[in-house]
Amino acid sequence: MIYLDNAATTLRKPPAVAEAVVAALTTAGNAARGAHGASLNASRAVFETRQKLAALFGCPRADHVVFTMNATEALNIAIYGLIAPGDHVISTDLEHNSVLRPLYDLQSRGALVDFVPADRHGNVCYDDFKSLFLENTKAVVCTHASNLTGNVLDLARIARIAHAHGALLIADASQTAGALPISMEELGIDVLCFTGHKGLMGPQGTGGLCIRPGVDIRPLLRGGTGVHSYDKDQPPMYPTRLEAGTLNSHGIAGLDAALDYLLQEGVAAIGARERALMRRFYNAVRSTPGVTVYGDFSQLERAAIVSLNIRDYDSSEVADVLFTDYGIATRPGAHCAPRMHEALGTTKQGAVRFSFSCFNTEQEIDAAAKAVRELAAET
Numbered sequence: 001m002i003y004l005d006n007a008a009t010t011l012r013k014p015p016a017v018a019e020a021v022v023a024a025l026t027t028a029g030n031a032a033r034g035a036h037g038a039s040l041n042a043s044r045a046v047f048e049t050r051q052k053l054a055a056l057f058g059c060p061r062a063d064h065v066v067f068t069m070n071a072t073e074a075l076n077i078a079i080y081g082l083i084a085p086g087d088h089v090i091s092t093d094l095e096h097n098s099v100l101r102p103l104y105d106l107q108s109r110g111a112l113v114d115f116v117p118a119d120r121h122g123n124v125c126y127d128d129f130k131s132l133f134l135e136n137t138k139a140v141v142c143t144h145a146s147n148l149t150g151n152v153l154d155l156a157r158i159a160r161i162a163h164a165h166g167a168l169l170i171a172d173a174s175q176t177a178g179a180l181p182i183s184m185e186e187l188g189i190d191v192l193c194f195t196g197h198k199g200l201m202g203p204q205g206t207g208g209l210c211i212r213p214g215v216d217i218r219p220l221l222r223g224g225t226g227v228h229s230y231d232k233d234q235p236p237m238y239p240t241r242l243e244a245g246t247l248n249s250h251g252i253a254g255l256d257a258a259l260d261y262l263l264q265e266g267v268a269a270i271g272a273r274e275r276a277l278m279r280r281f282y283n284a285v286r287s288t289p290g291v292t293v294y295g296d297f298s299q300l301e302r303a304a305i306v307s308l309n310i311r312d313y314d315s316s317e318v319a320d321v322l323f324t325d326y327g328i329a330t331r332p333g334a335h336c337a338p339r340m341h342e343a344l345g346t347t348k349q350g351a352v353r354f355s356f357s358c359f360n361t362e363q364e365i366d367a368a369a370k371a372v373r374e375l376a377a378e379t
Helices: 015-027 037-057 071-082 097-108 126-132 155-164 249-265 267-285 315-326 338-344 362-377
Strands: 065-068 088-092 112-116 137-143 168-172 191-195 207-211 291-294 305-310 352-355
Touching (some): 037 065, 071 097, 071 137, 088 097, 097 112, 097 137, 126 155, 137 155, 267 362, 291 362, 315 362
Antiparallel strands (some): 305 352
């Protein structure tokens, strides 16, 4: 199988990831729930992974790195913990449903929500952000890169605009964590939400949020923390404030091993490899008669994604043929990004998304491009 669905989850991971998970299954107890060896093993893995994530993302304090199951949970914690009925929030058409659905829910409860529109190339006009701020604007919530087009937003520019209006920036780094260098301090990010199983190459069931000191997020969940057990409410300090219940220490151990690989190889080098493969594929299909490619490929810095359609064929049918006849795994349909498809005019057809990993080969890329050209040539 040629696996080109890495924007959904990375399938090929460093071997040390699986080895770390297997080892943790037999050695890791419940973190912060005892003084015995098994509990301490889990606690050490959690502590070390927090430190590495803080270093990777330029988070000023490792104790402000909070673990979750995935980016969706992290975004829900950030959005519901910072936005209340009566508040105003700004987002964009590029967003995933992990942002959109919480915002729509808050809108139904009395929050005000505005969206910066995207054009047919998936780009936004940054001046549109400035025109949307109100006196009660609490935050801008936006993705770092579209999971459909791969277009990257200028978070530093958005942060400057938001902070000038007294608002926070909540960033969704699901498609860029591990693929593009990210520094919260340099970019001005107040809350960074990430998943562990995509570009970070860790196991599924891992993710989190990094929080700038001084940002006060209300807990979404309440329960056991292993500390302050006689208090009626969650402990006030991070990270336990937002970490109710048992952490996935087995998955976090795998994420720890993945971070070692990323820090050794370098995020910039890994990202450059992925974008080189993406460009190879894009250049091989972009001029093919009957093929429509979506997104702005004039951007040098982007997620390693190419989404396309072939003639008027349904994207699910194309993806099925790609896998059945060619052994190529892609992602068709709506990609949980309805507003982006509306902007691109692809709500009925969807799109076939090819997304690349540093472990893909040039031969795989060439085979995928050849398959697209062959399908486009069919009448």
